[in-house]
Amino acid sequence: MNTHDTATDDAQPRHFLDVDDLSAEELSVVLDRAGEYKRALSAGEDHAHLHRKTLGMLFQKASTRTRVSFETGMTQLGGHAIFLGADDIHLGRGEPLKDTSRALSRYVDVLMARVFNHENVEVLAEHADVPVINGLTDDAHPCQTLADLLTIRERFGGFEDVSAAWIGDGNNVAQSFVLGCALAGVELTVATPPEHAVDDDTLDRAAAVGTSPETTGDPEAAVEGADVVYTDVWVSMGQEDERDSRLRRFEGFQLNEELLEAAPDAAVMHCLPAHRGEEITDGVVEGERSIVFEQAENRLHAQKALLVELLGPE
Numbered sequence: 001m002n003t004h005d006t007a008t009d010d011a012q013p014r015h016f017l018d019v020d021d022l023s024a025e026e027l028s029v030v031l032d033r034a035g036e037y038k039r040a041l042s043a044g045e046d047h048a049h050l051h052r053k054t055l056g057m058l059f060q061k062a063s064t065r066t067r068v069s070f071e072t073g074m075t076q077l078g079g080h081a082i083f084l085g086a087d088d089i090h091l092g093r094g095e096p097l098k099d100t101s102r103a104l105s106r107y108v109d110v111l112m113a114r115v116f117n118h119e120n121v122e123v124l125a126e127h128a129d130v131p132v133i134n135g136l137t138d139d140a141h142p143c144q145t146l147a148d149l150l151t152i153r154e155r156f157g158g159f160e161d162v163s164a165a166w167i168g169d170g171n172n173v174a175q176s177f178v179l180g181c182a183l184a185g186v187e188l189t190v191a192t193p194p195e196h197a198v199d200d201d202t203l204d205r206a207a208a209v210g211t212s213p214e215t216t217g218d219p220e221a222a223v224e225g226a227d228v229v230y231t232d233v234w235v236s237m238g239q240e241d242e243r244d245s246r247l248r249r250f251e252g253f254q255l256n257e258e259l260l261e262a263a264p265d266a267a268v269m270h271c272l273p274a275h276r277g278e279e280i281t282d283g284v285v286e287g288e289r290s291i292v293f294e295q296a297e298n299r300l301h302a303q304k305a306l307l308v309e310l311l312g313p314e
């Protein structure tokens, strides 16, 4: 919360709208802190570093993991979170986003938003006096990437010599993963149909912070020898009208047992929710190599570390 009567009035909040808002060093600090919070939680040690802080959580789209991991995380850090469904507040009745942002900034210490247009998190950030966290837009899902990188680091002990393959839609989750891999130094190949490739801006930004991924239209070539194979839904929230054409274009991109023969030791990742029988088979989600629920759990630890990074310990 910014009370507007203190010397902090001129301080600019730090936002997290995509992965490259962190430097490689900051990413490493956040992941280390996430690991420490995970250990402290399982040891029953107090780590209430955000005592009396409040997180506002604005949702224009559905969520299971993001909502519950942020709210639980704030409780574990000694703070509090408020769920704000767009239709429960005046935003859904036409109050401008910039007014919503300025009003909420007077109450809460940090805002997290899940919206459709990416520009809307930028508008929120432009007008907020508190840090704004992107909880998923049509273009990016950076909180997911923090959890994904934590999961990869736990599995392989680091990022050096780890190779990953993204199969399917070059969507929001893919684009933030591209940036995260570039920043962390994970070698990545992205296989998508040409109509659903990762956008050029993301590839340029990846090159600016590390190495841009190799791109291909051939899922088998991408998976060959990979340590990690990652996919996400073919029809994201808000794309339901395009369902039939999308399913046709993604034919041959399913992450199934046959495709995984090209990478016999690969760990399988999915941000969830999964549409079994579309982008991934039930057998692969439930199989021994699946680490999808480790990813889901790590949302909690990674976001707690991010919140403390943006707000600073008490």
Ligand code: CP
Pocket (backbone or CB within 6 Å): 062, 063, 064, 065, 066, 067, 136, 144, 271, 272, 273
């Ligand atoms: N992966 C993810 O963001 O899940 P939710 O949509 O359930 O929040």
Ligand code: NVA
Pocket (backbone or CB within 6 Å): 136, 171, 172, 173, 232, 233, 235, 236, 237, 271, 272, 273
């Ligand atoms: N790409 C998916 C991710 C959900 C967490 C979507 O945007 O619906």
